[in-house]
Amino acid sequence: MTAPTRAGAPGPGAVLALLGVLVAATCLLPLGYVVVSSAQLGPGEAMDFLVRPRVGRLLWNTTRLLLGGVTLSVVLGVACAWLVVRTNLPGRHLWHGLLAAPLAVPAFVNGWGWVSTTHGVRSFWGAVLVVSLSYYPLVYLPTVAALRRLDSGLEDVAASLGHRSVATFLRVVLPAISPAVLGGALLVGLHLLGEYGALQILNYPTLTTGILDQYRTSFNGPAATLLALVLVAFCLLLLALELLARGQRRRSRVGSGVNRLATRTRLGSSAAPVVLGLTGLAVLSLGVPLASLARWLVRGTSTAFPVGELTSATFTTLGLAVAGGLVATVAALPVAWLAVRHRGVLATAIERSVYPANALPGIVVALALVTVSIRSVPALYQTIPLLVLGYSILFLPRAVVSVRGTLELAPPVLDDVARSLGCTDVEAARRVTLPLILPGLGASLALVSLAVSTELTATLLLSPIGTNTLATRFWQQAYSVQYGAAAPYAVLLILLSVPATWLLSRAANRDGLRAPVRPLGAVT
Template sequence: MYRHAGFFFNDGMFIDRADELNFWSGKNRTDMAEPSGQHTMDRMVPPFKPGGARRPPLPLMILAAGIAAATLLPMAYLAIRALESGFGVFEIVFRPRTLSVFLNTAILAGTVTAGSVIIGVLIAWLTVRTDLPWRKFWATTTCLPLVLPSYVGAFALVGALGPTGMVQSLLQPLGVERLPSIYGFPGAWLALTLFTYPYVQLSVRGALRGLDPSLEDAARSLGRSAPRVFREITLPHLRPSIHAGALLVVLYTLSDFGAVSLLQFNSFTRAIYVQYTSALDRSAAAVLAMMLVMLTFVILMTEYRMRGRALYYRSSSGSRRPPTVVPLGKWRLPALIFVSLVSLMALGVPLTVIVYWLFRGLMAGEQFAPHAQIAFNSLIVSGQAAVAGVMAAFPIVILAVRHPGMVSRVCERCTYVAHSLPGIAVALALVFFGARYVPALYQSMAMLVFAYVILFLPLAVGSLRASMLQLSPRLEEAGRILGRSSGRVLWSVTFPLMRPGILMGLALVFLSCMKELPATLILGPTGFNTLATRIWGATEEAFFARAAAPALILVLVSAISLWIMFAHEEGSGSRGRFR
């Protein structure tokens, strides 16, 4: 579900790139030629380069390439499976129902992104640059909706405003027979906007805080009016961050399954699922999945081509004055109402609904024993995926960090592909692939774990990579020269020093798996339930009380994972000791 947060933090957009720069400049060598980007790095002589000159050992290369291929193969198979139906493909692609699904998806993605950008930028600006009362408090509460997986948010919405929801049952005695329907586009739009605007807000907040106020002052001193300064100076500086946030929102909306399926809005992910579970011929599901994958690729490619310049658009980090505070004047009250309303809707309502249904369930004698089994299921399968994911990440990371070059870059990039694709498409690809080539694994836990590894490998790669970049290759060389083989050096020097990164990778993969919904739904063995599938299933059948306890557990889990990400982001600059 919000695994795109991982994309945000780990795709080399922020942390990785910054770490790299820190690493190189932090070495503080007098004879360092020039600040090294990715390109100069490849050509540099050894003192500046971590042993990358030597050709990577063959076994390592084969292992890494194998892992990279394993993450890509199922996707390739999805294409084959979709094309197998021959001309039937065109029949499916061009039928009116497909067109309406496509339009639904596009409209939803567009409107959610627009809504998120408006809310996100406004809140970021209000909490950073104005005299809004209790700015710190609002900055925190408006970010917190990130901890709600979309299906939990949808559960909250349905549980509150649905036909048998909280509001309805409270209003029933007052003679209200029927609330306006929450299902369909309005509900899906509301849920997704409320739970994705923090991506924009966080990204813009960072840019606003990084913006050197002297730039604005300089523009003012050169005779520009305040609104023009905002348009000519501030906004261009915010554009890359808005861009980055919006990309996350688009990808999130495209890949979201929980909210659209629970709110019964027929976008791609829901249509794929319906086709997959109800139709005998699964070609339609494959074709739809392929279309969704292509749509995602188009967006990623467009973004990639536009990214080039934007990435280095950040202002310098010299000592500077705190940003100028804009007095809100008569807009203070409306602004206050706005942030309160957003916080209430995105955070207050869901938490209230969860607690409300928890109590309703308790009073109605809802049994909690089954939840223990389900939580245990989640724990076991996520734990296995975490260990497998970190183990699979190691060869990729060692290759990428210690032997930078074409091969290692390709391998690393490959692992990101599946991660940026909708989980339902990846799951479907695995279903087809498994049914055809490894029927023994079909509907097994192993298959589910494999899907988790593919989906969340970049989270592990990102954490391991960051911690390995902080590790001077001289340490490993010292180990070799002191007479230990490379394997033993890995064991006695590299691994112990990378422990924080390893733990972080384990935690991130584990927590992401706990929250994963579509792949679990499609690939899980029959009768196998996790917290996520339980919330989804119970909400769909309007057993809100049954969904409350798992939802509460998952919110806690998400909160922990979010906290880890932020702690890491902040700590990544200050671990100079191991350099």
């Protein structure tokens, strides 16, 4: 029995739909701006601009960076995950922490660490190396989690058919964990498309750096948004390729599967080279930027510790991170609630509309909000609310995924019971459902806050004059080649990112069962 509502008063479904439409319209605003602004050039002018040699170089650089960066990230992420989960790697729990730790080092800090060590990294291969070292954990962590959850009975069947370790991995394990690998690869690709700071430091021009250069040098908004439209096309292509590679194959199973982990492969004589390789990876991804930080803190002629500025930037970063996390989480609630509890065409359309924001780099969202605010709501230009709105649009997909994942596990029948006892729909949601989805709300807040604290491009364009975060202060000093002055801000950025990174790595590494060991290359 559903509690009655006042005559003429909109029901909770209508209110949720209205809120969801409002959120969806806000998220689609940057994409609409890009299309409308680009259309101002006209077909002929737009074509003349796109066939310029400069644009061709940006397209070529972006394409090969995507191919190289995603490929290397996938190879590193999958190989390291297999070593940690499926072998008797010495100190594998320690290695798991070290392999996930690069998430705590922002890509632009990593790029700065490499460039301040050697300018030889300013090349295509240097850019591929640096961005892959920064983003391969986005493949590694979901692959670890997928290997943990994989039913070992699949490998037992392969063993009964005489398959060896390598054949079992390629023909059984890899197809089973492909959704996690493809999802991680998609995240890497989207990050590479939107990456600005690291590539600008590495002097490797792509579409994203070209957009900001076009806006700054010629103030030609339509030309910049035309490049952004090309970038959006790249993003949509990535999404389509990921969907195509995922296919329609069902990977779910009935029952819980075998209640043990798969047998671990004994590395034997390969253990020493494997440990040496992992040590090299840790040195490249963590040692170089951290050693560079330490060197510039101690020896930099511009090194200074302005306590007031450091404190102010730290509290500003924390404040914006919490505000962005809260706003995105609140905005995600009606979207996730509609998608789970009010399934239908409208609910599906509203939920899907938030994901294009994940395909747009920060600079595109910032340009859209700057232009719209100047033309329509001048009072919002260069204000904290506009900056927080930009964060929410950029990172709302992360919040929706976190909230929906938990809401799916909250039984709707509990709401029905509450309503049968006299509670209204709102009271049932507040007293029954919300307490059950608190973990999802907490995860959403943490994920978005972590992303906000290290966001650079949107903050550079949207932050009010005089508002500095750790990321923007670091960028100002590093871009002026004052490496010593930039180092303290980088250290604080890393320290702020460590707790969230540790929680993510711990969640992915939950197993608790001890697995037997088999020799490398033997029949599984």
